[in-house]
């Protein structure tokens with residue numbers, strides 16, 4: 600069957616659609632669940648593709664258009680319909696580039712499916728599960744009357760300023776920033792504020808919003824700067840193990856942005872911070888080792904959910920703040936760790952501290 604033509608984009612581009620499934624097998628290889636993936640499941644990958652393009656081009660505005668991208672399965676040779684991953688590319692044909700995602704992209708989706716299966720008693724706690732991605736060409740269904748479901752926040756136009764990174768003064772790298780990632784500068788004042796806020800309430804989680812802007816160097820390189828934090832206090836509910844961002848928290852952020860837009864044009868919400876007020880293990884050495892730090896500074900399933908629902912743009916970050924004084928000894932700096940998107944997966948990342 601020939602691929603269907605997408606009439607909206609001229610005649611050159613065949614846009615075949617696929618149905619994707621995420622299958623979970625138990626240790627014996629029997630299928631325990633099969634989930635049809637939706638457009639929303641590929642949103643982070645599509646955003647990552649658009650953002651990589653933004654980093655390469657020279658524009659000063661950014662508006663992710665997810666409908667301009669297409670998802671093509673990467674079939675495991677001979678094992679079709681099994682996939683080793685998928686590619687995201689431009690469906691209009693105006694850009695030849697594509698980026699490849701392996702199945703790690705779905706790890707959080709799989710964890711949440713597995714958690715549901717456990718709650719429903721369909722798999723035992725601690726059971727080992729394997730997952731694989733499957734795709735089927737969808738030539739017939741495209742003709743059907745089922746409308747494509749459009750999910751997600753309205754597209755936001757993001758404006759990028761022009762300024763040399765050197766204008767921010769000397770910066771100090773924390774946690775080894777990688778050369779492939781967009782540099783993120785973080786004000787030392789913001790760090791002090793959120794560390795003090797977390798330390799003031801060690802019995803429960805606190806959180807808030809990170810404010811800043813994207814900039815381009817005169818050379819074209821893109822970087823971000825976080826210049827302020829807006830505490831979510833009084834707008835969010837928190838206990839010892841979680842904190843909930845509410846619409847009121849976001850309203851407080853927008854009010855803050857409006858109040859200083861004259862002096863700080865183009866600023867926006869760049870992410871969130873929250874504390875993990877967990878104690879160290881009982882016999883932790885004076886300088887906590889990396890494995891103990893990882894038990895406090897990690898991105899939980901809940902953190903992933905928060906980021907992917909509210910802070911899903913590829914340049915947005917999360918800061919996890921610890922409260923135990925010895926953490927600073929182990930980290931070699933104030934008790935915070937930054938998490939950012941790497942091709943749709945939330946991972947710890949390095950950043951640069953500036954005295955602003």
Ligand SMILES: [Zn+2]
Pocket residue numbers: 879880881882883884887888891
């Ligand atoms: Zn320990």
Ligand SMILES: [Zn+2]
Pocket residue numbers: 873874875897898899902919
């Ligand atoms: Zn968390």
